[in-house]
Each structure stands twice: as structure tokens, then as C-alpha cells.
Amino acid sequence: MVPLPRRTLAALLVLSAALCGSALPASAAPGSTGDLLSVGRTLQYASGVTGLFTPSATGTFDVTTGAPGLDSITVSATGYSSSAAKLTVTAPLDRPTLEVGSYTAGGAAATAQDAGLALTTANASCPGGGTIDVLDVTHDADGLLTGIALDYEITCTRGSSLQGTLRWNSDEPYRLTLVRQPPYLRERPGVPAPATVTLANAGSVEQTYGTSTLDTGQAGGTAEITQDGCAGVTLAPGASCTVDVSVVSNGSDNYSGLVRTPDQSPSGEAVALVRLLPVLDDAPVVSARPGRASVTLSTDEQGGTYRVWRWVRDSDQTQVADAVAFPWTDTDVVPGTTYSYSVARLTGGLETSVGSASVTARPLAVADGAAGEYVAVDPVRVADTRDGTGVRKGAVGPGETITFDPAATGDVPGSGVTAVLLNVTGTAPTAATSVRVWAAGTPIPGTSSLNLAPGQTRPNQVVVPVGADGRIALNNGQGSTHLLVDVQGFYSTADGEEGGGYHPQDPARVLDTRHGSGAFAPSEERWVPLTGVPDDATAVDVNLTVTEPTREGHLVAWSGDGAAPGASHANFVAGQTVPNHAVVPVAYDEDGAPGIAIRNNSAGRTHVLVDVQGWYDDGGRPDGLRFAPTTPTRIADTRTTDRPLGDGRSVPGDDVTLPSGVAHVVNVTAVSTYYAGHLVAWSGEGTQPTTSTVNFVGGETAANLATVRASSRNRIAVTAVTGAPVHVVVDHVGVFY
Template identity: 35%
Template sequence: MAYNCIDPPAVGGAGEYYIHDWDVCGVNHAYPDPGVEWEGCVCYPPPVGGAAAPGTPAYYHPIAPARVLDTRDGTGGYRGRLGYGCKISVRVTGVGGVPAVSVSAVVFNATIAEPSRNSYLTVYPSDVGLPTASNVNFTAGQIVPNLVTGRVGSDGRVNVYNASGQTQVIFDVVGWYINTPGDPPSAPSPTPTPEASGYGFYHPLPPQRIMDTRSGLGWGGKVGHNGNATVTVRGRGGVPASGVTAVALNTTVTEPTAGSYLTVYPSDASKPVASNLNFGPGQTVPNLVIVGVGADGKVNVYNAVGQVHVIFDVVGWYGGAGGGLLFHSLPPARIVDTRLGLGSGQLGHNRSAGISVTAVGGVPASAKGVVLNATVTEGTGASYITIWPSDATRPTASSLNFAPGQTVANLVMVKVPPNGSVNVYNAVGQVHLVWDVVGYFE
């Protein structure tokens, strides 16, 4: 019997339990009777695969956000909530402006909605086994986004695995990595002479705050209901005044008056059907945003409902070759889990720790930047963590914000100094750290 994971057949009698052949996960699965409560299915994913070689050096190509998966309406070929223990294989090349071939990794905002239970999603290449890693962590009823840099399988797809309950899944693609240079940046006339080596090189920076509406930095006051803020990102925080195709911003919302979402997009593009951050009233929520820069050096920030403060901490920019780095994708690999003694111990109140991020998880000792999904869990207080290069002063910036007991994930792009380590600071209470590396810059 063949059917997909998120639409099981309506068979059987009340209270009965069934086992059927599973032709996607590859083994039998079981689920409760649909008339009582079905949780999608219990399908057993393939075993963890062996180590895969790093991806070839790749250049970044930003695009305006485009929705390529939405299980609420069938966009991307799947309709209905993803069940527990299940995976779907989602095409991320040849859609949304991403080329059909030669793409090594895709960058997209992954959002979950309508989850029935506490769970997590893992996004991984379609041609490797399920790794010990996670990308989005959530509790029942939440809407949670997180940026994902996902290595692409040989068939142009990524797998999405849900650990528990049922959840809707949404992907908004914002760019891709490929082995050919990118186009020159948008710029007013006269356009600067293009660099011979092309564009798409990454230039990491120590985090620096360039927008904080609470103090009027970059924009004065909250972003209002159905409102836009236009923010200058070129020529600030270490980003040069020209030659910039995209910027990486750790974006945080705080003190929202209503449940809403933010969309960040180039100032010279139309507002897309996409979101970068989703949040409830009173929440403080972070998410990394990689966004193309408009010809005027600015990006737009749209807020749908209510009023909210917005904070930008710039962590890097994309442009020409001078001092820039190329990206090497990796299948996700866990390099820190303080619950298990991997890395430092539980991080204490107003404490910092140095953690090595090279020569682990497939990252070479020569790496000059890493991309990792950083998760905090079991925090004892409302706090934030900051991750920064170990040879720099701790910046006025945050990487993740969390409440007591929350499990929160955020993608982090951090410059790596010659000693191969980065620092992490926790402001309040104690918290466990879990880091999954997904690539590096060299």
C-alpha cells in the first residue's frame, strides 16, 4: 500500500492500531486509528550515514525571498501536517529562482506552524542518513522560524524530519551557493567597475549593532502596524559603502504589542510573500537574516500587526574577492552538547567560555568562519547568549534570546580567528548549549 507520510488512509475501526508497509522511509510504520487520533505516522528513518566530504568552494547568490514549500496549501508538493517520526523530501533547486543544477547549498527561512506537540525539525541532504542535529525547536501551538543553510542532495532536494506530533512546514528561499561567481551589486548610476573575480565572497565581521529602535539607532521608535522601516546597512558596522551584494544580520524583535511577523527584503524590491520572524505578544525572538541590499544601500523591514521594536546586529557581508571567503557546505554534525559533556559544561550566570569550532565536525583547522545552528535549552533564567571571535572584545550584540525553560535555536555565522575558537557568553542563570555545524568559510 503506497501513500505519503502526511495523508494516511482512513482505514480501520475505532481504537484499533494498524501496521502497513512504508514505501518512503523504507520500513514498516504504525499509526493509531484516524477516527480517534492520528499523529501522521510513526516511520523509522534510515540509519545515520557515514561522513560526507565537504562541498566544493561556493559563491553566494542572494535573491528576493520566495516561498517554495507550504504544507498548509500544497506549495512544494506536500499538503497537510508532517507527522511524527516522518520525513518529506523537498525540492529546493529549480524553484523560487534557484538554478536547477550545480547548487551546493540553499539558504531558506524554515517556519513551523500549528504543531500539536513539543518537537524539533531536522533538515539534511536527501542523499545522507538522518544526522544527530536539529534546525527548529518548538512547543505545541507555536509559530517558530529559523534560517537554514542546507546542503543539497544530488537530486536537488533536502529532507525534513519531524520528531514528534504534527506540524505545518514553510520554506522561504533567500539565496543559494554555487561554484560560479555572482552578479555585481545593485548600485545607482554610474555603476562601479565590476571586480574581475566576481561576487559572492563572504566577509565575516565581529557582531556590531547597527539598528535598535529602542534607542533610535537606525530607526526611531517601534515599527508600526502594517508598517515599513527602511534601514541603511551599507557603510555601517564594518560593512563597506559600496560593492556589497548582501548582508548577514542577526535580527531580534522585542516588546511586540500583538502576534505578528517581520519580513526583511531589499529596499528596491517588492514586498514578498515570505516572513523572517514570527512572534507572539510580549515575546523577544531572534533570527539570522541574510538579505540582498538595495541600490541605495538599504533594506526594508515590514511588520504586519501591532507595534514592535527591532534590533539588527550585523555579522558579515557578501561582495567581491578582496579579503573574502568561499563557503564549503557540510552535512549537519553536532560539535557541542553540554548536556552530554561535549564542549564546555553548562554555561553559568554572567560567564563566558571558549569553544573550539575547527578540526571538528568536518571543519578544517584552516577555516576562517563557521555556520552553525546554535540551540539553548534548560535555561534557568530569562537571558541571552552572544557568540563572537575569541580574539575580539565581547560586542554589544546577542545571538539568541530565551526565557526560562525554553529551547531556542538560531543560525549563527561567526568569524574564526587563527586559534580556531569562538567565545560564548550567557547573561543570566545557567543554560545548556547544543551546536550543529553545517558549513565553513575558507
């Protein structure tokens, strides 16, 4: 029998959906792992709906056949996260046994001459009418249908059509293409907006693809295919290729077009929709704020309603809200997953051509009690080998380990603590050495917290879990050195003291005495306003940098309430530039503005720089981040490959996997320096900050702790700004979630 001519369909899109076989009804027939039902819609310029159903683990794939005497088969696919479908095929009454060949279907019920064909999906109802191509069919000795392979096309409501493939107990090959469309593009007029279409061979045999073309529907700009990675390519099952497109908006209208790629599926081609909404000068500026198992979108506009789309990396864009007011909270999200959103303003209930730029957010895990909340304290000294405070008196020798109790002064509780924030200072070392800090009673880590040159005094902030007995251990590598430890705060357990959540930000410089106010005089104290920090902050996360000091000394930073504490944050000698990370309690001036106090404990003058990296709230915000210490892990060390970083080069590479989080705490070390320079720790997305994390001069090893906001891909970057290559070591010590 000669197959009937078939209308060329615009696309067969296939969205994977996992199913499982369940207990079969009495009239059901057994299947096999090769069973498959696909559903695809002729793609218009607005949508394309498809499903691919196979027996697996999360749905129900039921097959029911008719009694001998009239072949019929009903496949019901239900319980899927993405879709559902029910297909029924019945032989013509005058030809009750299905054979290989083509059939016309006049409706859901079979007639004497026509087969019956009906399809229902989660998104469409198709009462019948179309064609059926039977490619393979088997019966048992009693004439009961036992296997079939067919392709179908069916007319649905409003003139649309669906087509697909059915395989049941058949080895007949099938050819399908999964099309991953790009999200809706958002870009300003005249600026090229790149998009990538991914085609994957979802069939059982290899397919060869032809040259792609681009058909424009809504001509709101110009578009072109910039790279056709599928033309002439033969893909094995499961393999994929990409087609790159560039669209330039005309600034007044929406653009839509179809990327058509010939394939060997029943439809003859795979089609993807590319759409661009221009971002105009009056487009809404949207921000996304992560919450606990939620994301809240807001805009700077007053009033108005919006349509919202959402997608995750490498997936299609889905509309998730329509005609909603802002702020709007999305609660249908999974903590730890990065979501992207775009928004269009509605006017009179219709979408305008003014679309927002996309924003991303990663919803936070639901917190357990006070777990990971931070409690700040004014710095207090808990260990000093020079006078025997908290430890035995005397320098720490080579390979020697000492321990101390961070709760000895009463500022840190004896229980309910997961980690403490310390400032560790080494002074008067007799040899180049490294100092390691870790929870007492656990194995010594392979990473260092502090590096010292002979005769040098240098501090570094350390966040460290407490041991089972509540104590902290310090180990000196070479020579002998004195060690000083100041507690700055602690992180609570779930049943510990309530504190505040952390809010990272892009580094912002709030003080630079080289410009304006002038250097700190000997013993001078100053109040430093914290511009941009809100009025519910309890502590601020800062990087303190001393530069051009005329005499040796140290800085101390505190809330400003009362006298300066007997602790230090940044120790220095004449001419040295020293950065150090600190978390400082916040106080408020008579106008209610937040700030901190800084004292120059030196007989000389010095310049001071303060960069704000984030702040801690008072516990009243649901989006405050919690902290979890991690086992110190080296995520980058250029010495292992003998490839130091040149100017503008970064580590770690994309092969490094970080624990899921919004921000990461790392210890960054510059090693084998030749000239002065600095390192910048940042997300690696957007514009590189002008602030510094580690400053160094030639011939020294310098380290500093940094809290780094993660990129949308959960990455961080440490970038060198230097006149000569420098080795860089990065140790991961904790994550904010």
C-alpha cells in the same frame, strides 16, 4: 691528551631541518640514521644562526672521507628548506691518523702541527682557525676512516665564531639544546610585555638545566624572569621546558636582553634573545587582510617605508621585507596557516623605535572558479504544508519526512548549486519537537535545525547542501506541525553562476528601535541604512531580533526594490523575543548608500534590532571568502556532562578541532532555560560583543544560526549571558575559507 681550553659561547641554537641520503659519490662513505651535523653561532644582540642536519627525507647529507694515509672528512648538507652547511676536517700532516683528543686548527688547510678546519653555511663563511675535540674515532683494517664523533669551534669573518657537533657512524652521545626565541615584543610604555622562551633537549641523552639569568644589552626598559620552569629540570631527549620573561618599555628606546640557561651542551649554556620595540602614540596602525594565497598589510599613514617581521605560532620571528611601501603584499605564504606580523617605520633607512602592535591573518586557499560564491535572491516561498506549496498539503506527522525542490520557483538554478540558504518556520506544533533539514537521499543527521514548543511559531535559518536529485528533506520528531520554507539564496559550484565573496566583521548594531526611532507600527515598512557596509555589497548578513511585540505577526526583510515578498524572517507572538539570522539582498538609496527594507506584518507594534555580522561583495574582490558546507557535526553539548553554562562561561573547549577557515557557520541552541538571557557567538578573542545570537526566556528551547569569525587559533566561543545556568548545544554546518 688534555683538551685545549675553549671559549664559552653565548648559545647553541638548533633549528630542525629534514634531509635525506642521496646516491653517494665514488669517494663517499656510507652513514647511518644516527649521523648528525650541528652548527651554532655565538649569539649577539641582533641575531643567532644555527642548523641541525640529520639524514631523513628532504635534503642531501653526503659524507666524503680521504684516502688512507691522511684522515679527512667532509660533510655536505644541502637541499634544506632552512639552511645548508659544509664542514671539512683534516688531520695534521705529522699526525695523519685522527685520535681521541683535542686539536688546534690554524686554517682550512692542515699543516704539520695543526689540523685543517673549514666551514661554509648559507649565512656565513669560515675559512678556518679554531679547535676540534675528537671524542670517538674508528678505522678499518686498511686505515680508512669509518666513523667519528667530534665537537668543533671555528672563527669566521668579522671575528664571529661558530661551533657545533659532528656524529658519523658513531654511538657517542651528544648534548644539544633547541632554543625557541619569542617574537619581537611590541607594547606601549609602562605595560608589561610577556614573553616565553622554550628550551628543548635536541640531544641523544638527557640533560639537566640550571637556573636562568637575564643579561640586558640595550637598556630600553626593565625586564625580569617571572617563571623559570627549567631550573634543576632534567629533560629526556625531545622534552622541553619554558622560561617566562616580562619586559616593560621606557617609552623611548629599544630593549634587548639574553636569557641564559646553563645546560650540558659543549657551549655550556642555551641563550635566547628577547627584544622589545615600544609602541608609541604615533606608531603606525597596521591591518592585515587575507587574500588568495597572500596577505596584504596596510597602514593609515601616508607615505613612508617599513620593515616587516613575520612568524607563525611557536616559531621564531623572521624579517620578510625591508624598506617597503604600504600597502605591501606577502605572497610567500601557505593558505590556511595563521601568520603574525609586526612592522617598524624606517626613517632615513634606519629603524625607528616606533614599532606596530602585531596583527594576524590567514591567507585564503586559491578558489576554483565560482565555487562557494553566494548569489542572493529576494526571499521566495518554496514549501508550505498549510496550502500545499511545493509539498503535499497537511501537517507533518511524528517521525514523518517530506521533501521539496528549492529550485521549483526558478529563483535557484537546477544545477551548479552546492548549498541553499533557507528560512524554515514551524507553526502550530501539537507537541514539543525538533525538525531536521538535510540533503535528500543522504542519511538523516543527528543534529536538529529547529526546536518547537507546543503551539509555538518559530523560525530558524538553515544552510543545507542539495541532494543528488536537487531536493531537500524535512523531518518532524514528535506530534504534528506545519512547516514553511523560504529560499534566501544559494552557493555555487566551480562551474555554477558567479556570485560574491563573504566578508565577516565584528557584530555591529545598525538599528535598535528601543532607542530613537520608536517601535514599528502595524504594517509599517522602513528603510534601514547599513552603516559601515561598502558600496560594492550585494547582500548583508544580519541577525534580526523582534522584542516586545503587542500582537502576533512576522517580519520580512528584503532589498526594498518592489513590494515586500510573501515570505517571513522572524515569526512572533505577543510579548515574545525572537532572533533570527538572515542574508538579505542590498539596494542603494539616491545617495548611493546601501540599505535594506523591513516590514512589520502584524496588527500590533514591535521593536526591531538589526546586527550586521558581515556582507557579500559583487565578485570583484580577491579577498572575498568562499563557503563550503560540512556534514552537520555537534561540537558542543553541555547536556552530555550535565554541566550547564553559568554567566560568562563558554563552549566549545580547546579540545574541539574545527576545519581550517576564516569564519564558521554554526547552529546555536539554548536548552533547559530557567530565566531570560542570551548567548553570544564570537571569536573568543578581545572584547566580547554586546550583541546577541540567541535570546531566550525561562522554560523554552531557542536556536539561531550564526556566522562566527574565527580567532587567530581557528577557535570560536559561545558565551552565556544569563542569571541561571543554561544548557547549550552547538552544531557546525559550514566554513568560510
